[in-house]
Amino acid sequence: MTDGKRFYITTAIDYANGPPHLGHALEKVGADAMARYRRLLGQRVHFVMGLDEHGQKVAQTAAQAGVTPQEWTDGIAARFRQAWAELGIGNDDFIRTTEPRHRAAVEEMIRRMQAKGDLYRATYAGYYCVGCEAYKTEDELVDGRCALHPGREIEWMEEEDWFFRLSAYREPLLALIDRVDPPFVQPVARRNEVRRMVEEIKDISVSRSLMPWGIPWPGDPQHTVYVWIDALTNYLSATGFPDPSYTETWPASVHVIGKDITRFHCVYWPAMLMSADVPVQESVWAHGFMTMGGGKISKSAGVSFTLEEAVERHGAEALRFYLLREIPWDGDGSFSFDRFDERYNADLANDLGNLANRVLSMVAKYRDAIVQPAARVELDEHADAAVRQYRAAMDANLLHEGVASAMRLVSQANASVSVAAPWKLAKDPEQAAALDSVLASLVRSLAVAAVLLSPFMPQRMAELWRRLGTGRAEMPLLDGVGAIDPAGWAVEPGEPLFPRYEPAKA
Ligand SMILES: [Zn+2]
Numbered sequence: 001m002t003d004g005k006r007f008y009i010t011t012a013i014d015y016a017n018g019p020p021h022l023g024h025a026l027e028k029v030g031a032d033a034m035a036r037y038r039r040l041l042g043q044r045v046h047f048v049m050g051l052d053e054h055g056q057k058v059a060q061t062a063a064q065a066g067v068t069p070q071e072w073t074d075g076i077a078a079r080f081r082q083a084w085a086e087l088g089i090g091n092d093d094f095i096r097t098t099e100p101r102h103r104a105a106v107e108e109m110i111r112r113m114q115a116k117g118d119l120y121r122a123t124y125a126g127y128y129c130v131g132c133e134a135y136k137t138e139d140e141l142v143d144g145r146c147a148l149h150p151g152r153e154i155e156w157m158e159e160e161d162w163f164f165r166l167s168a169y170r171e172p173l174l175a176l177i178d179r180v181d182p183p184f185v186q187p188v189a190r191r192n193e194v195r196r197m198v199e200e201i202k203d204i205s206v207s208r209s210l211m212p213w214g215i216p217w218p219g220d221p222q223h224t225v226y227v228w229i230d231a232l233t234n235y236l237s238a239t240g241f242p243d244p245s246y247t248e249t250w251p252a253s254v255h256v257i258g259k260d261i262t263r264f265h266c267v268y269w270p271a272m273l274m275s276a277d278v279p280v281q282e283s284v285w286a287h288g289f290m291t292m293g294g295g296k297i298s299k300s301a302g303v304s305f306t307l308e309e310a311v312e313r314h315g316a317e318a319l320r321f322y323l324l325r326e327i328p329w330d331g332d333g334s335f336s337f338d339r340f341d342e343r344y345n346a347d348l349a350n351d352l353g354n355l356a357n358r359v360l361s362m363v364a365k366y367r368d369a370i371v372q373p374a375a376r377v378e379l380d381e382h383a384d385a386a387v388r389q390y391r392a393a394m395d396a397n398l399l400h401e402g403v404a405s406a407m408r409l410v411s412q413a414n415a416s417v418s419v420a421a422p423w424k425l426a427k428d429p430e431q432a433a434a435l436d437s438v439l440a441s442l443v444r445s446l447a448v449a450a451v452l453l454s455p456f457m458p459q460r461m462a463e464l465w466r467r468l469g470t471g472r473a474e475m476p477l478l479d480g481v482g483a484i485d486p487a488g489w490a491v492e493p494g495e496p497l498f499p500r501y502e503p504a505k506a
Helices: 022-040 056-064 069-086 100-115 166-178 188-199 227-232 244-248 259-275 307-314 316-326 337-367 378-395 399-420 429-453 458-467 478-483
Strands: 006-011 044-052 093-096 119-129 134-136 155-164 207-209 220-225 254-258 284-287 290-292
Touching (some): 022 069, 022 316, 022 399, 044 227, 093 100, 100 119, 100 227, 378 478, 429 458
Parallel strands (some): 006 254, 254 284
Antiparallel strands (some): 119 155
């Protein structure tokens, strides 16, 4: 059912110590497809992304570049925003943790947690890796060094910090994680791992001394708010918190994050919200990793290449399609340019592009470009089934299955062209009604596919919709798809939607 339900979706905020790379892109296009799907349902979507700009590593990187941390993060923020715009990400807001609105929200969180008696001072000591900006336990060290930063000296540090009484929230957190409907941790397969984290929780330090690039601790300015309260609060500051109107947007319907940061989003963050008497987010979706050549794509893992390279290959929309078709949204997957080329030619140039080209050309040739009223045929049933399968997949956030159900319809439409052979029907005046039915069902299937694929390829599918000559600028909501009747549409054949990729010969 179409509803006017509020849907607030966020992505993890990326760390501002380097420019965006392909590893960042999967999460953003996935969240964007989820947001666009909710808009297709008629929901009131608010989609927020942002940038995590504080911390020692940013200060160090800025110093190496010979600029102030603020100048550095201003430059990086511009690059992230540009990258997301080029990928067609339709976020409503972009929150930066150096903004005054964010600082106000962090200060209010701390005031509330303090009033609850959940913040206290104690000595913190341990091995500290500057590369990770984190203390390391001894069993996390390899040969006395951080496994991720073997080139750096590990430091023993002792300091008086502010601590959050996380351990006081063990029982309510367990109840939250065990909730069945709706599940808090998604995909549900990740629930047990998070449950184990909660069973072992200890209080955590939430401030640092001697870290100048951050938000000063309210009432204790020699301390800086450490990453957890600072970064996680972005989801709340983007709603205008603590202004009372923040409840028009909050709580978040889903935080979309990578599976490596479930501890912070499924344990630390809900406990902080409980402490501050703010409603807890409704769910967390932890997607898997994209690998390339066997390694996770990230700056710290050393496997990084420009996002531009991937966008230039076949365009931003094809990249979005490939990532979300190929990499299961509830698991891991790998990226390769060879596979990207194959998928592009097979799915987009051949299956979808050729179908559109053949169908629109036939309507132009046999019916003066006007789709005739016609009886429904088997392909129309396939189209209705595709909508049902798509909806079930997308409601469960299984984006790859959503794409697959739309592409199955495209294959069925191609098969029906071969079987029905409209070019033969066109030679026989007795078969005029049959030809009308074949053409109408094909146009209708294209219209359905355009709607179903619009969260994945918004611009190309808007162009396909335009060429179908529907007489309406906007696509219908998902609930209206079943009622699509193409009679009277004036189709417009044109250049291929997805020109075939021919690799340069060596
Ligand atoms: Zn490290």
